[in-house]
Amino acid sequence: MASSSNFFLCLLLWINLFDLNRSSAELLFSFEHRSKAGFYPCKKDQSRIKSKDKTVPLFRTDEAIRGILTVKIHGGKSMQHNGLTVKLLGRIKLSVDRKDGVDDFIHSCYELQPRGAIIQGEKAFSLDFSKVDKIHETYHGKSVHLRYFLRATLARGYYPLIQEQDILIQAQMSLPPINQSIQLEVGIEECLHLAFQYEKSTYHLNDVVIGKIVFHLVRIKIKHMELVILRRETVGSSGNCTQRHCENEIVTKFEIMDGAPIKGENVPVRLYLAPYDLTPTYCNVLNRFSVKYFLNLVLVDEEERRYFKQQEITLWRKHIG
Structure with a gap:
């Protein structure tokens, strides 16, 4: 019984010591030189879950x-430590890759203070990662982060104090340089024949898709027509088709016609891209993944049969933020 009491007493003392050490110091990142435009709502994944309380600094x-x-030492006390370092990491994580799912493509480290240095009260250290190439954008998708x-x-002495800050x-x-218009004629022989036109094939993220649909032959009872923006995320190198994994995601559906069209009818298309969570088109990033976008024209008849035509478009970022 006594040994059991001694065990719980030791455990309680260890927990108190752990809590004391854990709360004795604090690491804080700040980016005070940046304006409000330099911060962006934190996004957890491609569904763009936003947190009102957390923002991340935005850099080109x-x-x-x-x-x-x-570094804040609580109570104004002093602390002798075994070294203070800061790293800038660029990391890609593939949830479909079990063998090599995580890879650091950037690893830059600076020592701010050596082993044996003493910090008293509060001390600020300037950070400057100006010689690091960051050629890829931050991206959080279905299978890629x-x-x-x-x-x-x-x-x-007991355990390191670690603080991370997303960027x-x-x-x-x-x-x-090339931004041609899209003009295609599609249909089903002796049943449906239509032509669709889009003013261009390349759009910036705040652009407007403008076009028209012209019906030349209608012998199917069409109930409605919609335009779909589809995002296709492909994991795997372009040269290895056998190990590629694709995720298709509908970004939005936009109904452009309700009711049956007639021969010669002209249906205008105007779709604003700004409200939707889109990224630029990415091609073979780090030889690991690509992201493409498509416009799907979908017609649904009275028997719920669906007819569609898919056209790839290119998206690019005109403005930061």
Whole structure:
């Protein structure tokens, strides 16, 4: 009975010691030089779940990452530590890749203080990652997560104190040189024949899809017609078709006609892209994944049969944020 009491007493003392050590210091990242436009709501995944309480700093791919790391020793006391470091990490995680699911493609480390240094009260350290190439955008999809983050580590006797800070990286792009209009004629022999036209094949993320649908032959009782934006995320290198994994996601459905069309009818198309959570088109990022977008024209008849035509479009980022 006594041994049992001694065990629980030791366990209680160990927990108190753990809590005391855990709360004795704090690491804080700040980016005070950035305006409000330099912060962005935190997005957990491609469904874009936003947190009102958490924002992440936003940087361009060609911009230096600068900030401040503050070490606070509670109670104004002093602490001798075993080294203070900060790392900038670029990490890609593939949820469908069991063998090699996580890979750090950027790993830049700076020592802010050496082993044996003493911090008293509160001390701020400037951070400057200006010589790190960040050519890929932050991306959170169905099967792929590409993120950048800072990790500060204060080494101590019992266990290290670690603090991470996510960073959003975006690339400001230029208009692709080729932006041809889309004109296609599709149909079912002696049943349905239509032509659809879109003014262009390349759109920036706040653009408007403008076009028209012209019915040349209608012998099917069409109930309604809709335009679908489809995102296709492909995991795997372009040269390895046998191990590629695709995820299709409907971004939005837009009804452009309700009721049966007649021969010669002209249906206008105007779809604003800004309200939707879109990314640029990505091609073979890190030889690991690609993201493409498609416009699907879908016709539904009275028997709920669906007829569709798919057309790939290219998206690009005109403005940061």
